[in-house]
Amino acid sequence: MTELCVTNLSVVRDGASLVSNASFQLQPGELIVALGPNGAGKTSLLRAALALERRSNGTATIDGHDTSQLSPMARAESIAYLPQIRPLAWPNLVRDVVALGRFSHGAALGRLQATDRDAVEKALAACDLEHLADRRTDTLSGGEIARVHCARAFAAGAPLLVADEPVAALDPRHQFRIMELIADYVAGGGGALVVLHDISLAARYASRILWMKEGRIVADGSPADTLTAGRLESVYGVRARVSGLSVEIDGAA
Numbered sequence: 001m002t003e004l005c006v007t008n009l010s011v012v013r014d015g016a017s018l019v020s021n022a023s024f025q026l027q028p029g030e031l032i033v034a035l036g037p038n039g040a041g042k043t044s045l046l047r048a049a050l051a052l053e054r055r056s057n058g059t060a061t062i063d064g065h066d067t068s069q070l071s072p073m074a075r076a077e078s079i080a081y082l083p084q085i086r087p088l089a090w091p092n093l094v095r096d097v098v099a100l101g102r103f104s105h106g107a108a109l110g111r112l113q114a115t116d117r118d119a120v121e122k123a124l125a126a127c128d129l130e131h132l133a134d135r136r137t138d139t140l141s142g143g144e145i146a147r148v149h150c151a152r153a154f155a156a157g158a159p160l161l162v163a164d165e166p167v168a169a170l171d172p173r174h175q176f177r178i179m180e181l182i183a184d185y186v187a188g189g190g191g192a193l194v195v196l197h198d199i200s201l202a203a204r205y206a207s208r209i210l211w212m213k214e215g216r217i218v219a220d221g222s223p224a225d226t227l228t229a230g231r232l233e234s235v236y237g238v239r240a241r242v243s244g245l246s247v248e249i250d251g252a253a
Ligand SMILES: Nc1ncnc2c1ncn2[C@@H]1O[C@H](COP(=O)(O)OP(=O)(O)OP(=O)(O)O)[C@@H](O)[C@H]1O
Pocket: 013, 014, 016, 018, 036, 037, 038, 039, 040, 041, 042, 043, 044, 045, 084
């Protein structure tokens, strides 16, 4: 069972504390959503946990191995990472970009094995991209590119997925499709940590919510236990009405 274990992790940059003493665990079968206002430290926490950013303190391990000691390939075998800012260095065909997700399995473009090709085609279909598979990525809309990146992450077939705002540029239908895909992945034994800004989506899909504010995890629990009007006011500074898992935001507090 692949598990990401983050303990007392802190990130300090240029004297500013971006993440303070954050601890959480991500296990298969869990869909954790990280919520919090802009600048709360969500991306910094994820990146430091995956050793993509230097941590000032604390540990982050995958199955007991420090993430900073793993080779990029070994890390990619355990965790598919979908970053928030997703540059595409040069125009490429959609199918080839999705195939990049197979590199951790030793695949190389032009030398895909049948299992790689199968994973790529499944990911293209899952993300509604079959009709765009032979298009160049520089001809796609922002939402279409976002789906290409999701497909690349899914094609990896890693046991854990960390996705930073995977639905940010998507229309409502595709937001639900991507969240359903992540939920299916989790139901199939994967573990996902997803940053969202949509509280209703979080309430609907999360098994746990990590609430972040000013670099700290201020609450960690199920939506039923942690989603309250008081929490929304203290974390986001908004007045809201919460009824079960449904949320209506009335305005700034
Ligand atoms: N090198 C740096 N020096 C000082 N502050 C930094 C540095 N890098 C990032 N920050 C700040 O750290 C804070 C946390 O940024 P981070 O991207 O982790 O937040 P976030 O919760 O993911 O935000 P968003 O929801 O806007 O994506 C921000 O206020 C950012 O300006």
